[in-house]
Amino acid sequence: MDKQYLLSDQDEAPGCAPSVQQSQVLQGAGMFSTGGVASNQSEAGGATAPPADLMDTVPGYEGMGAGGKDLPPPYHGLPEPQVPTPNQPNRDWQIPSITEEVAQEAFMEYASSKCCYSKKPAKEMYFTDLQSHNTYRYRLETFTESRSTEWTSEPYRGQVVDGYMGVAPGPWDIAVSSPAMFQNNKKEVPIPHTSSVKGCHACLGLGRSACPKCVTSGMMQCWVCRGAGRRVSDDRCSHCNGIGRVRCTSCSGAGSETCKTCQGKGKLLCFIKLIVKWKNNVHESVVDKQSGLPTEHISKVTGEIVFSDMQYLVYPVVGFPDNAINQASARAVREHQVQFSSTCRILQQKQTIELIPVTRVHYSWKGKTHIYFVYGAEHRVFTEGYPAKCCCCLLL
Ligand SMILES: [Zn+2]
Ligand SMILES: [Zn+2]
Ligand SMILES: [Zn+2]
Secondary structure: OOEEEEEEOOOOOOOOOOOEEEEEOOOOOOOOOEEEOOOOOOOOOOOOOOOHHHOOOOOOOOOOOOOOOOEOOOOOOOOOOOOOOOOOOOOOOOOOOOOHHHHHHHHHHHHHHOOOOOOHHHHHOEEEEEEEOOEEEEEEEEEEEEEEEEEEEEEOOOOOOOOOOOOOOOOOOOOOOOOOOOOOEEEEEEOOOOOEEEEOOOOOOOOEEEOOOOOOOOEEEOOOOOOOOEOOOOOEOOOOOOOOEEEOOOOOOOOEEEOOOOOOOOEEEEEEEEEEEEEEEEEEEEEEOOOOOOHHHHOOOOOEEEEEEEEOOOOOOOOOOOHHHHHHHHHHHHHHHHHHOOOOEEEEEEEEEEEEOEEEEEEEEOOEEEEEEEEOOOOEEEOOOOOOOOHHHHHO
16 A cells, blocks of 8 residues: 655654654556456456366466465565665755745735635735745655466467466466556466366357347337237237237347357357556655644645665665655665565665755734745645635725
């Protein structure tokens, strides 16, 4: 599960016990897309998975049952990340707070974006203080691959049957090229040497199944007279000639239709398919500088990337000036390692630190002081107490 954490900022609030709370659940970017074998599990047509107990026993895939469970990759010992050569960030991390002009411009825009707010306070105010509360967002992305297997079938049209031609490779022995990194994806491929031909379980090999509308009779109730054979005026129904029943429109009177499972072939090619899923698992932590700006606002803005690192397995960030980030990184890397190394294969990891500018602005209007925040590269504004929320009131 992807999580966002809120870190207490111990530098800014000495004496505060560090507290970690889960504040938000984020979805990994993108959606699954299907490639490889076309999905043939739909209700509308095509084969459905045959009952697993009718299937042959394939060495290495015994007791598969309904399948669909993630299969752990073979254990090769715990993977170890490469310890990086010390690369202490040696730049000046603090970027200056925004200018008064930028702060006022952002405030004016904010006031005009609210339909009823008067622009007067934003126009007439004067600044008393601009405080920089820049903060950081740490993000760890772990791109994983998981595999599961499932019996499936397709109509038999004379395809190669390879069940007894060799030994089926293990689910993790099959080479499947991975798509773009850090993007969710899904692929299905048939596992070699698992296929065999079976009679269709749905139609018992007949290739046709009973018409669900007329239940083999080929006739259905006349919709004009509703089966009475007569109209309201007591005339004979001309649509059904007084019989009350007409030819079934669904099967054209045949009483049966082509079996959807085998598409009329009567036989199915049954095989085990390998389902490969790629997922980007995202962890985010934001350092709460206790500026008064609720941290959930920070997750919605962009910042400046000040550190970026991509490896097969990343090493936790060390020596970053804000220790809360070092701790967040250590914890996130450990958690992802524990969570993913036993159930799936980690393909790549990426970690970034973003600096999010936050300025706390104190201003005075009509003799009273107020506060607002300008945050993010977008210069978004947050304030709880705009002094003139209804422009009509000012006329009084
Ligand atoms: Zn009729
Ligand atoms: Zn019918
Ligand atoms: Zn069938």
